Amino acid sequence: MALSLALILGGCDSNTSVGGSTSSDDPPDPPNATTFQVAVVTETDHPDPNAHSVVFEVDGVQGAELTLVRGETYIFQMGDTPALHPFHISTSSTGGDGGAGEWTDGVTGNFASGNSAVTFVVPNGAPDLLFYQCANHLIMGWRLNIISPSG
Numbered sequence: 556m557a558l559s560l561a562l563i564l565g566g567c568d569s570n571t572s573v574g575g576s577t578s579s580d581d582p583p584d585p586p587n588a589t590t591f592q593v594a595v596v597t598e599t600d601h602p603d604p605n606a607h608s609v610v611f612e613v614d615g616v617q618g619a620e621l622t623l624v625r626g627e628t629y630i631f632q633m634g635d636t637p638a639l640h641p642f643h644i645s646t647s648s649t650g651g652d653g654g655a656g657e658w659t660d661g662v663t664g665n666f667a668s669g670n671s672a673v674t675f676v677v678p679n680g681a682p683d684l685l686f687y688q689c690a691n692h693l694i695m696g697w698r699l700n701i702i703s704p705s706g
């Protein structure tokens with residue numbers, strides 16, 4: 556009665572190359588957005604000696620200087636950051652001041668904390684230099700160099 560089971564189990568060992576991954580090292584298609592992981596950490600290595608006592612760390616680098624390309628999308632993902640440090644995109648080299656230098660064009664989610672995110676679709680009209688900053692403290696962030704796509 557149960558003989559059909561043996562037929563199923565018997566036919567397994569065929570050519571292992573079929574359906575396997577190719578041998579090339581092609582990277583996956585580029586994602587639509589680049590995600591940066593943001594944390595607030597005690598300052599030890601920020602590029603500005605006048606930085607605040609706690610600073611934004613981006614992908615593990617305090618005050619990372621980032622290059623963003625016009626027309627592309629960037630996500631600044633907060634990693635359980637305190638509400639005391641509202642992360643936003645700014646025209647101000649120092650930030651603070653209640654977020655007075657907020658840059659809004661192309662941005663959603665400014666003044667992020669906790670586990671929220673700021674998404675920045677860099678507009679063609681963005682200046683060559685912007686910043687990511689805290690609305691409450693001076694010099695927690697650093698530079699966003701804005702460039703145009705090559706070609």
Ligand SMILES: [Cu+2]
Nearest residue numbers: 639640689692
């Ligand atoms: Cu702050």
